[in-house]
Structure formats: structure tokens, C-alpha cells
Amino acid sequence: xTSSAIRDLLKVISQLGVISLAGxxxxxxxxxxxxxxxxxERVLRSPDARTxxxxxxxxxxPALRRxxxxxxxxxxxxxxxxxxxxxxxxxDLVAKALIDKGSVVLVGSPSYLGAQQVFTTMxxxxxxxxxxxxxxxxxxxxxxxxxARFLYLxxxxxxxxxxxxxxxxxxxxxxxxxxxxxxxxxxxxxxxLWYRQPPPAPLAAKLPENTIYTGSFSKILAPGMRLxxxxxxxxxxxxxxxxxxxxxxxxxxxxxxxVLEVLRDGFLDRHLPAIRELYQRKRNAMxxxxxxxxxxxxxxxxxxxxxxxxxxxxxEGLSATALLPRAVEKGVAYVPGTPFFAxxxxxxxxxxxxxxxxxxxxxxxxxxxxxxxxxxxEALPTEAR
Amino acid sequence: xTSSAIRDLLKVISQLGVISLAGxxxxxxxxxxxxxxxxxERVLRSPDARTxxxxxxxxxxPALRRxxxxxxxxxxxxxxxxxxxxxxxxxDLVAKALIDKGSVVLVGSPSYLGAQQVFTTMxxxxxxxxxxxxxxxxxxxxxxxxxARFLYLxxxxxxxxxxxxxxxxxxxxxxxxxxxxxxxxxxxxxxxLWYRQPPPAPLAAKLPENTIYTGSFSKILAPGMRLxxxxxxxxxxxxxxxxxxxxxxxxxxxxxxxVLEVLRDGFLDRHLPAIRELYQRKRNAMxxxxxxxxxxxxxxxxxxxxxxxxxxxxxEGLSATALLPRAVEKGVAYVPGTPFFAxxxxxxxxxxxxxxxxxxxxxxxxxxxxxxxxxxxEALPTEAR
Numbered sequence: 001x002t003s004s005a006i007r008d009l010l011k012v013i014s015q016l017g018v019i020s021l022a023g024x025x026x027x028x029x030x031x032x033x034x035x036x037x038x039x040x041e042r043v044l045r046s047p048d049a050r051t052x053x054x055x056x057x058x059x060x061x062p063a064l065r066r067x068x069x070x071x072x073x074x075x076x077x078x079x080x081x082x083x084x085x086x087x088x089x090x091x092d093l094v095a096k097a098l099i100d101k102g103s104v105v106l107v108g109s110p111s112y113l114g115a116q117q118v119f120t121t122m123x124x125x126x127x128x129x130x131x132x133x134x135x136x137x138x139x140x141x142x143x144x145x146x147x148a149r150f151l152y153l154x155x156x157x158x159x160x161x162x163x164x165x166x167x168x169x170x171x172x173x174x175x176x177x178x179x180x181x182x183x184x185x186x187x188x189x190x191x192x193l194w195y196r197q198p199p200p201a202p203l204a205a206k207l208p209e210n211t212i213y214t215g216s217f218s219k220i221l222a223p224g225m226r227l228x229x230x231x232x233x234x235x236x237x238x239x240x241x242x243x244x245x246x247x248x249x250x251x252x253x254x255x256x257x258x259v260l261e262v263l264r265d266g267f268l269d270r271h272l273p274a275i276r277e278l279y280q281r282k283r284n285a286m287x288x289x290x291x292x293x294x295x296x297x298x299x300x301x302x303x304x305x306x307x308x309x310x311x312x313x314x315x316e317g318l319s320a321t322a323l324l325p326r327a328v329e330k331g332v333a334y335v336p337g338t339p340f341f342a343x344x345x346x347x348x349x350x351x352x353x354x355x356x357x358x359x360x361x362x363x364x365x366x367x368x369x370x371x372x373x374x375x376x377x378e379a380l381p382t383e384a385r
Numbered sequence: 386x387t388s389s390a391i392r393d394l395l396k397v398i399s400q401l402g403v404i405s406l407a408g409x410x411x412x413x414x415x416x417x418x419x420x421x422x423x424x425x426e427r428v429l430r431s432p433d434a435r436t437x438x439x440x441x442x443x444x445x446x447p448a449l450r451r452x453x454x455x456x457x458x459x460x461x462x463x464x465x466x467x468x469x470x471x472x473x474x475x476x477d478l479v480a481k482a483l484i485d486k487g488s489v490v491l492v493g494s495p496s497y498l499g500a501q502q503v504f505t506t507m508x509x510x511x512x513x514x515x516x517x518x519x520x521x522x523x524x525x526x527x528x529x530x531x532x533a534r535f536l537y538l539x540x541x542x543x544x545x546x547x548x549x550x551x552x553x554x555x556x557x558x559x560x561x562x563x564x565x566x567x568x569x570x571x572x573x574x575x576x577x578l579w580y581r582q583p584p585p586a587p588l589a590a591k592l593p594e595n596t597i598y599t600g601s602f603s604k605i606l607a608p609g610m611r612l613x614x615x616x617x618x619x620x621x622x623x624x625x626x627x628x629x630x631x632x633x634x635x636x637x638x639x640x641x642x643x644v645l646e647v648l649r650d651g652f653l654d655r656h657l658p659a660i661r662e663l664y665q666r667k668r669n670a671m672x673x674x675x676x677x678x679x680x681x682x683x684x685x686x687x688x689x690x691x692x693x694x695x696x697x698x699x700x701e702g703l704s705a706t707a708l709l710p711r712a713v714e715k716g717v718a719y720v721p722g723t724p725f726f727a728x729x730x731x732x733x734x735x736x737x738x739x740x741x742x743x744x745x746x747x748x749x750x751x752x753x754x755x756x757x758x759x760x761x762x763e764a765l766p767t768e769a770r
Contacts (some may be wrong), residue, residue, distance in 0.1 A: 011442075023564065028435035036438070040425040050413035053421070053607035057396075085470050085611075085633040092632050096506065101486070118631040222438035224638030226470075246503045247477050248470040252608030252637055 005176045009324075013333045018253040018367035023161060024308060025356045027282070030275045031143045032262065039261035042078035043254070052257035058245040060229070061256045067263055068229050074205035077172070080231050082240055085251045086229030087189050087216040091115050094185055094212055095122045097236065098149045106151040106182075108136050108142060110340030110349070112159045113153055115187060124149070128343035133302065135165030143200045145176065148185040150212075156191040156199045157307025160340045160351035163304050167200035182210065189216040189228070192272055194306035195280040209233050213242075217259055219308075220272060225255045233345065279308065279355055282362065285356040286310055289366035297373050301352075309353045311337070314373060319379050320350040323372060332368040398718045404750035407718040409421070409544060410741045412667070415660045416502060416607045417647065428639070438461060441638035443630040444468065445614070445748035453600070453614050465616050467625055470636045472574050472601035472613030476500050478628045479570055480507045482621065483534045488729065491529060491536040493521050493565075495725030497544045500537055500572060509534070512726035518687060519752050520550030523557035530671075535568040537595075538585045541576040541584045542692025545725045545736035552585035559591045574601040574613070577657055579691035580665040593737055596620050597625075602644055604693075606696035610640045656737065664693065664740055667747065671695055672738040674751035682758050686737075693740045696722070698733045700756060702765050705735040708757060717753040 013020050043052050057072065059065065060083025069078040072280040091114070099105065107116060109128035116126055126147065130140040135155060145151070153173075156164040168240070186203050190347040204211040208296055216228040232240055244250070290310075298315030312334075314320055320336035327333060331340050337349030354362055427585055428437050436576055444450065445468025454463040469475040484490065484507040492501060494513035512533065515525040520540060530536070537560075540550040541698050550558070562569050569586050589596040598722070601613040629635070668689065675686055675695075682702030698718075701703055705721035712718060722734030739747055 021441075025440050028439055031438045032437055033429055033434050033438070037426065037429040040429065041422065042424065044418055044422040049418050050416055053418070053609035054413055055408075055410050055603075055608045085637075088631075089633040114631075114634070117627075122632045165752045218440075222639070223440045224438035224632060226635070226637040244500075245508060246473075246499075246506045247632065248474040248611060249499070250611070252611040252640060254471075254607070255637055255640065257609075280759060 002201065007034045009069055009333070016133050016328070018087070018328055019332045019368065020356060021354070021357060021362070021363045021369075022335045023366050026223060026308070027275075027278055027355045028220050030278055032267070032271055035111065035262050035267055035271070036074070036222070036258065039258045039304060040278060042261050043257045046338055048257075049205040052252060052254050056250050057252045058241055060251065061253070061260060062304055064256050064260045065229075067260060068231070072206065072231065073201060076208075076231050079300055079367065080232075080234060080237060081228050081274070082083055082212075082237070082244060083251050084228045084230055084233065085248055086223070086226045087187065087214040087217060087230075087381075088114060088247065089251075090184070090214040090230035091118045092229055093230070093240050093247065094150070095119050095124070097239045097244045099124045099182070103149040104147055106141065106148045107342050108153065109343055110186065110337060110346075111152065111342065112154055113340050118343060119152070126342035127340065127357065131161075131163070132320055134164060135163055135169040136173055138169070140181070141173060142176045142313070145180050145182050150185050152185045152187065154187045154190070155203065155204070157193060157304055157309070158189055159307075160309055160335065160337065162302060162304030162307050162309040163312040164199050164307075165187070170203055170206075174203050177210055178207060184211045186211050186213045188214060190307040191215070193221050193276065193279055193308065195276055195283070196305065204231065212236065220268060220275065221262065222261060225259060227255055227259055245282065255293070279306075282354045282359065283310070285359040285362045286352065286366065289363045292363075293367045293370035294373070297370065297377065299373060308355045310354060312350050312352055313346070314348040314350065315377060316348070318376050319347045321347065323376055325374045327369060327377065330368045330372050332365040332372070337348060390633050394718070396581070398713065399641065402716075404742060404746045406716045406737045406739070406754075407740060408741055409721045409738055411604050411608060412660075412663055412740045415663055417656055419651055420466065420647050420656070422605070424643045426664065427646050428515070431725060437639050439638060441641070443626055443635045445636060446638070446641045446645060447460060449641050450614075452617075452645060452648055453463055458586060458618065459593065461616050462663060465622060466621060467617065467622070467628065469599075469613045469615055469628060469631055469634050469713060471603060471608070471611045472615075473503070474632065474636075475599040475615035476503045476570070476572065478615070478625050478632065479502050479535070480509070482624045483568065484509045484562070485628055488537040489533040489685050491526065491533045492727050493538065493543070493723060494728055495545055495731075496727065497536065497572065498725050499767050501727060504537070511725065511727035516546075516548070517684070518548060520548055520554040521558055523554070523561050526558060527561045527565070530565050533567060535570050536562065537570045538573065538588070539572045539575070540588065541573055542578060542689055543696070544575070544692075545694055546696040547687060547689030547692050547694040548696075555585055555588055555591075559588050562588075562595055563592060564608055566616040567745065569596045571596050571598045573599060574604055574644055575607050575692040576600070578661065578664055578693065580661055580668070580688065584691065585644035589616065593754065597621065603732050605653060607658065610644060612636060612640055612644055625760045664691075665738045667744065668695070670744040670747045671737065671751065673716065674748045677748075678752045678755035679758070682755065682762065684758060693738055695737045695739060697735050698731070699735065700762060701733070701756065703761050704732045706732065708761055712754060712757045713714045715753045715757050717757070719754070743770050
């Protein structure tokens with residue numbers, strides 16, 4: 001199942017009235033409509049309205065780059081910040097700048113599919129590094145890193161597993177990278193979505209000269225604005241700007257002005273706690289539903305401390321891909337884990353998103369999924385049970 | 386002088402208070418601020434506001450794709466339309482889909498620099514085809530087309546020369562392409578900016594199966610919204626969507642909703658005549674200023690029938706690149722023609738933009754430029770005059 005097969009599936013699902021625990025869409029009730037509307041009005045009524053509608057620098061608006069630099073938890077100069085059309089574009093620019101045909105890129109097993117897809121379009125060879133519940137395994141990284149162009153990581157509440165890499169693991173991964181001179185692409189779209197405590201410091205804070213860091217406004221404001229950013233060491237920055245200019249000249253000036261206007265008065269200090277609370281409540285709803293309906297069937301799942309996803313392993317003998325059509329037929333959808341693995345896949349794994357559906361839908365969806373699992377178990381040949 | 390050297394130059398110019406006839410920025414007084422503000426308000430106050438802020442299909446909003454298909458002067462199905470982040474992105478997607486390292490891409494001599502820059506980032510080999518005041522020469526194209534991946538063209542008021550390719554030339558170029566099975570990338574950011582009569586039909590209308598066509602909302606609404614589109618034959622469409630998804634998932638949903646809202650009630654029927662009138666007035670102002678100040682110095686220039694640019698040749702013995710620092714010192718800037726040529730450059734050529742400056746600035750700028758030319762001529766050794 002490729003990324004486009006998943007897209008096709010999601011399209012079908014959206015037309016069927018199925019409860020979708022599949023898509024990675026932020027909770028729409030968290031979008032700050034009033035703040036965005038007020039910002040649009042301020043921008044378009046200001047004497048600078050025509051500037052907001054004109055071409056603008058490829059690097060992004062200076063004031064927004066400054067805001068990003070100042071918001072990060074390590075010393076970043078605004079000249080290192082490049083505003084991108086969503087953080088997906090940051091991945092694309094890095095791929096263009098660093099990948100030649102056949103270049104090795106290291107990814108976690110599993111790892112974000114949208115990133116792997118970008119690396120594949122540039123004809124990279126993906127090498128997958130083993131991970132556990134604390135994140136990537138430093139020994140396996142050390143064994144596979146020789147000659148790689150870069151290591152791709154989502155240390156915070158990664159898509160698809162929801163894993164937050166522990167501080168110790170970050171330290172150890174950082175040491176391997178430093179020793180081998182390995183470039184890290186640290187992708188952080190979910191880092192602000194922590195529940196009880198912020199994630200450990202980014203790898204970029206320890207290894208600013210080795211790390212390209214990306215962030216996004218999609219999860220903290222709204223994905224429909226398509227704004228993200230990257231932070232690069234100065235030695236790579238100009239190359240990335242060159243590719244940015246070729247890609248789309250610059251990200252929408254209007255959206256940059258509007259988002260800056262929203263951010264300016266400390267809006268996130270009020271908004272983010274509400275989003276965190278909302279997402280935590282939804283995670284709790286899904287964990288409660290899993291406890292209620294799935295317990296005793298032999299499935300296992302994790303308990304993410306932030307982000308949007310739970311990673312579930314079906315009971316032995318079941319395949320998440322094979323089960324999906326039956327689940328959709330019953331009225332619930334998820335994303336099978338297989339496509340997220342560059343190497344050997346865990347056929348039993350699947351991704352559940354808890355942020356788009358309502359709490360009632362989450363409970364109903366998990367109940368349906370448990371029923372499908374139950375029936376699939378009963379249909380297994382006796383010796384496989 | 387590379388594209389980034391030009392950008393650096395433009396940056397310096399904007400800080401110096403120099404009259405810029407250099408940048409290719411649409412006239413800011415033509416931006417429809419009121420219509421955009423009203424559209425933002427309608428979108429964000431509608432029950433669908435959250436949809437406008439959410440992730441959306443990589444292909445673009447169905448209703449906007451339909452609008453584009455219906456607006457084009459040949460039968461296009463909305464399933465062939467892909468909404469892009471400015472038409473620059475359309476060039477980037479085509480480059481990724483069709484260019485391998487060393488692939489030959491045919492471009493006019495001269496041709497749009499931003500396109501050549503994209504093709505270069507994908508390591509294409511540019512081969513330049515001779516052009517005259519009616520556009521590309523079919524015989525030269527036929528002589529050079531063997532084995533080329535595609536032919537890049539801006540038939541309408543092209544950047545940098547302002548040339549509109551004649552109907553006969555389109556016919557002849559189309560015949561060469563059809564005979565050789567050559568793919569055409571027909572880039573049309575300026576086509577709506579005609580003055581007295583619309584340009585001849587696009588090549589895509591004759592050769593829909595051979596042509597990828599691009600258009601833009603940057604010149605008819607505002608570049609800061611970063612919206613454009615491409616129309617592709619179905620056999621290429623899915624590949625382009627795959628690269629679009631990798632590039633930035635989709636173009637900003639919010640901007641697509643807002644632009645659709647602006648377009649919906651026939652806004653362009655009222656707006657475009659005003660833009661055409663404005664641009665024609667500015668072209669007339671520059672032609673008048675050239676007549677007034679530059680006549681008799683041995684320079685020559687064309688008289689574009691649409692778009693944003695005049696192409697000027699300096700008197701014999703002068704180089705546009707060498708003259709630029711003196712011009713900037715005197716207080717006027719232009720873009721030298723050299724970087725637009727993939728092959729042998731015309732050192733005497735330069736591009737003048739008449740749409741960003743006011744009419745008073747245009748007159749003052751051309752007067753300064755004439756003075757610089759005059760002085761440079763006087764400084765030439767006698768035998769070179």
C-alpha cells in the first residue's frame with residue numbers, strides 16, 4: 001500500500017460515512033477562526049495591504065523569521081530561518097539539496113510516510129533503523145550510518161507511532177551523529193502538542209551545525225494556511241533558499257502577514273493550552289475506548305504523551321492490511337502500519353488518529369474495530385489462534 | 386549574472402531609493418483589496434470555514450479546478466487541472482517529472498530565467514532556440530529538437546522580451562512539435578494582460594495531448610496569494626499529482642477558497658479591463674518616455690501588445706551588464722538581458738518593467754537611463770562609436 005493508495009482509501013472513506021480514525025487531520029474545532037478573521041481584516045485594512053499581496057522574499061518575511069527564531073528553545077539567528085509552504089516543503093527542499101540518485105537516507109522503522117515519499121521522488125535508497133518505545137536505537141544507527149546523506153527523525157510524537165524520543169536516547173543518537181559527522185533532518189510538526197510536560201530538548205539544540213530542523217504552523221494554527229519553516233546551518237542555508245526560489249518563489253505573502261498578525265500579541269500563550277487540553281481529552285477518550293472494547297483480545301497499544309496518534313498491534317495471526325476492508329465495511333477506518341516501514345514491516349501494526357473524530361465517534365469506532373478483530377480471530381484456523 | 390545575483394541586486398536597489406524598472410512585480414494599485422477582504426470574511430464566517438482551514442486534496446479544490454477548466458479557451462476537463470503554489474511550482478513539478486540529469490530542455494533565446502533556474506536545479510542541459518520579434522523560429526526548433534525532453538515556451542508577452550508569438554508562428558511551432566512528438570510546456574502567466582486584442586489561441590488548444598499548460602492568479606489578482614495551475618494530458622497528470630503531494634501536500638486551502646469566492650460572481654469581467662487599461666497606460670508612458678529621452682542615441686526597443694516588459698537594445702559598443710552599476714549610481718535600475726540567454730547572449734539587451742513604477746517614475750527613470758547611455762557613448766574610444 002503506497003501513500004497514494006492511502007489517499008485513495010481516505011477519499012473513499014470520506015464518501016462512505018465511515019468513522020475515520022485514519023486521517024492525520026488536526027481537530028477542526030481547534031482552528032482559531034476568529035483570530036484569523038481579525039488578522040485578515042487588520043492586514044487588508046492596513047496601509048501595508050499591498051505589500052501583503054505582492055511578491056516577497058524567498059526566505060520569508062523578516063518579522064516572521066524573527067518570530068520563529070525567538071520562539072525556539074536554543075539560540076537561532078533569524079538568518080537561519082526559511083519560511084516554507086508547510087513543513088512538507090521543507091522536507092522537499094532538503095531532499096533536493098542533499099539527495100542524488102541512489103543516496104542513502106536513514107529513517108526509523110517505522111517512519112513518516114510523507115517524508116519517505118519525498119525522498120523516494122528524489123530516488124534515494126531508504127535504509128531503516130530499528131526503534132523501540134523510546135525512539136531510535138543508537139547501536140543500530142551506528143551500524144548503518146556509514147555513507148548516509150542524512151538521518152530523518154521525528155523525535156516528538158512521531159507519525160505514525162506517537163513515540164516521543166527520550167532525553168537519553170536523544171543524547172545517544174546525537175553522539176552517534178556527532179561522531180560520524182552525520183547530518184540530521186529533525187522534523188518537528190507535532191512538538192507543541194504535548195500534554196503534561198514539554199518534550200526533551202531538540203537534537204538541533206545540541207548539534208546546531210549538523211541539524212536541519214523543521215517546524216509547522218499547521219498543528220498549532222491551521223494546515224489550510226500551509227506555512228512551516230526550516231532552520232538550517234548557515235553552510236546549507238543558501239542552497240536551500242535557491243531550491244525554495246525554484247520551487248514556488250516564496251510562500252504566500254498574505255498568509256505570512258496574517259499568521260504573523262495572529263502570533264504577534266502572544267496569541268499562542270492562550271491558544272496552545274486549549275489545543276493541548278483538547279488533544280489530551282481525545283487521547284484519553286481513545287485509551288478508555290480501547291480499554292473498554294479491545295481488552296482481552298490480544299491486541300496491544302501505546303499511550304502517547306502528546307501528538308495525534310496511537311500505534312496498535314493486532315493479535316497474533318492478524319494482518320492490519322487484510323483486516324482493513326472488513327473494518328471499512330463495518331464502518332470504521334484506520335491506516336495499516338505496513339507502508340510506514342522502509343524495511344521489514346510489522347504486518348500487525350496500525351495507526352489510529354484520535355484528533356479528528358469526536359469522542360462519541362472514537363468510542364463507536366473502537367467498538368466496531370474490536371468487533372472486527374473478534375470476528376477475524378474466530379475465523380482463524382484453530383492452530384493459528 | 387545569475388538569478389540570485391539579480392535578486393541581490395534588487396534587494397540593494399529597494400534599499401537605495403533608486404527608481405526600479407527592474408523587478409517583475411505587478412502594479413500594486415491593481416490588487417483587488419476590497420474584493421479579497423470581502424472574500425476572506427465570507428469564507429471565515431461561512432459554516433464551511435473549518436474546511437477552508439483544513440488539509441485538502443493535492444489536486445486542488447474541485448470547484449476551483451472546474452472554474453479553471455471552464456475559463457480556458459479550449460475543451461479542458463477539470464480532472465486535468467492541478468492547482469499549484471503559483472505557476473512557478475507548476476514548472477518545478479514538470480521539471481521533476483520529466484527531467485533526469487543531463488536531459489535536454491529547449492528554451493527560447495532569450496527565455497524566462499525562473500524557468501531555466503528550475504530546469505537547472507534538476508540538472509537539465511538547456512539548448513537555446515533562436516527567436517525573433519514574432520517568437521521562436523520553427524526551423525531552428527526542428528534542427529535542435531531531436532531527443533529533447535520538452536520545449537519551454539511563454540507565447541504571450543514573454544518575460545523578458547514582451548514578445549507575443551504570432552498565430553502563424555504558433556501554427557508552425559505546433560507542427561514541428563506534432564511531427565517530432567515533442568512535449569511542450571506552455572507557460573502563460575501574462576496572457577490575460579493583453580491591451581487591444583487577446584493573444585492568438587494557445588498551443589495547447591491545438592495539441593492538447595502534447596502540451597502541459599500553466600496559468601497564474603498572480604497577475605490578475607495578486608501574487609501574494611501564490612496560486613496558479615497547470616493543465617496536463619491525463620497520461621502525465623497522476624505523476625504530476627504525486628510530485629505535487631511530495632512538494633507541499635497541496636496549495637493553501639484558505640487561499641483557494643478565498644480566490645474562488647472572488648472569482649465566483651464574475652469579478653474578473655469587471656476587474657480585468659481595469660488592469661489592462663492600467664498596464665496599457667503604463668506601457669504608453671514608457672514608450673513616450675523612450676521617444677522623448679532615448680531617441681537618436683542608437684538604442685532600439687519593441688512595442689509590446691500586452692504584459693509587463695519592454696526589451697531594449699543599447700547602442701553598439703555598450704554592454705547592459707557593464708552599464709548597470711553606473712545606472713544604479715545615477716538612480717535607475719533595469720535587468721541586463723544576458724542571464725536570460727541559455728546560449729550566446731546579446732550583451733546589449735536589457736529588460737525594462739513598466740508596471741511597478743508610477744508614470745512619473747517611469748519618465749524620470751528613462752531620462753536618467755538616457756543620460757547614462759549618453760555618457761557611456763561619449764566615453765567610448767572614438768573608433769568604437
